Amino acid sequence: MKRFEITKKRKLNDNITWLVVYAPLVARKAKPGQFIILRTDEYGERIPLTMAGHNAEDGTIDLIYAAVGRTTMLMDQLEVGDCFADIVGPLGKPTHMEGLKKVCVVGGGTGNALAYPLATGMHDHGIEVDMIAGFKNKDLIILEEEFRAGTDHLYMVTDDGSYGEKAFTTDKLKALLEEGKEYDEIVAVGPPIMMKFVCQLAAEYNIPSVASLTAYMIDGTGMCGGCRCNIGGEDKFVCVDGPEFDGSLVDWDELIQRNAYYAEQEAEDRGHVCRLTGGVRYHD
Numbered sequence: 001m002k003r004f005e006i007t008k009k010r011k012l013n014d015n016i017t018w019l020v021v022y023a024p025l026v027a028r029k030a031k032p033g034q035f036i037i038l039r040t041d042e043y044g045e046r047i048p049l050t051m052a053g054h055n056a057e058d059g060t061i062d063l064i065y066a067a068v069g070r071t072t073m074l075m076d077q078l079e080v081g082d083c084f085a086d087i088v089g090p091l092g093k094p095t096h097m098e099g100l101k102k103v104c105v106v107g108g109g110t111g112n113a114l115a116y117p118l119a120t121g122m123h124d125h126g127i128e129v130d131m132i133a134g135f136k137n138k139d140l141i142i143l144e145e146e147f148r149a150g151t152d153h154l155y156m157v158t159d160d161g162s163y164g165e166k167a168f169t170t171d172k173l174k175a176l177l178e179e180g181k182e183y184d185e186i187v188a189v190g191p192p193i194m195m196k197f198v199c200q201l202a203a204e205y206n207i208p209s210v211a212s213l214t215a216y217m218i219d220g221t222g223m224c225g226g227c228r229c230n231i232g233g234e235d236k237f238v239c240v241d242g243p244e245f246d247g248s249l250v251d252w253d254e255l256i257q258r259n260a261y262y263a264e265q266e267a268e269d270r271g272h273v274c275r276l277t278g279g280v281r282y283h284d
Contacts, residue, residue, distance in 0.1 A: 004084040012142040016066050024059030026089045032121025036089030040074045047071045048217040052117045064113035100184045102128040106169050106198050108190025115189040120150035128152050132172050138163035170197045177205050192256045199247030209247030213238045
């Protein structure tokens with residue numbers, strides 16, 4: 001088997017893909033919450049992706065991504081047997097688990113792909129895990145079977161009620177807390193506006209919260225400064241100091257404002273998709 005070879009490819013829905021990649025040196029050291037940096041080929045940009053899992057014995061890592069920018073759209077064109085040019089990792093600080101007995105992980109939309117390794121990693125560590133997985137509608141649901149197998153309790157909610165309960169993730173979390181559920185920690189992974197309200201709700205019940213800010217990383221080594229964020233009044237780098245932070249200390253308004261910075265570039269990248277082949281071009 002070749003280094004960085006794709007051994008499995010699975011479409012979770014029209015926009016989200018799960019890859020299994022042969023990277024034995026990374027798999028040997030990987031821990032939940034850490035990420036890698038990859039390039040599709042010699043011309044490709046370097047992008048960070050959180051590992052959705054790893055198998056040290058097989059020498060493989062799992063990557064789940066949404067095709068939103070040029071590189072992830074290029075990744076979608078790769079098939080089993082193709083190889084990435086480079087994969088570096090594991091990077092970032094692993095998910096904190098020591099001293100935790102029961103947690104609630106709240107995932108929103110495509111953020112559930114990042115919530116998956118955190119929730120299952122904690123469960124494998126012996127922590128009782130309640131998982132709230134929220135989606136806009138049933139067509140966007142991913143990883144339901146995996147969440148059921150890898151957590152203690154799964155609560156599926158959709159905005160329109162087309163599957164599971166009709167509720168926002170914060171509504172379901174509040175209902176569980178009102179029922180008397182007690183957690184040592186609440187973990188939020190998803191759109192920044194969702195994470196903001198999940199962390200605020202946790203604070204109302206005096207429960208520590210953790211927010212995963214993986215989506216803000218660019219360079220992955222702390223050199224570019226693109227992932228700099230305000231945590232408790234101090235500048236922190238998501239890729240070096242995180243990617244997980246105390247949710248009560250995050251300056252959410254600043255992050256939400258920055259979240260729209262790359263929308264124009266992503267729209268431009270989608271414009272590079274060939275209407276004949278569905279492929280993505282590097283150069284105009």
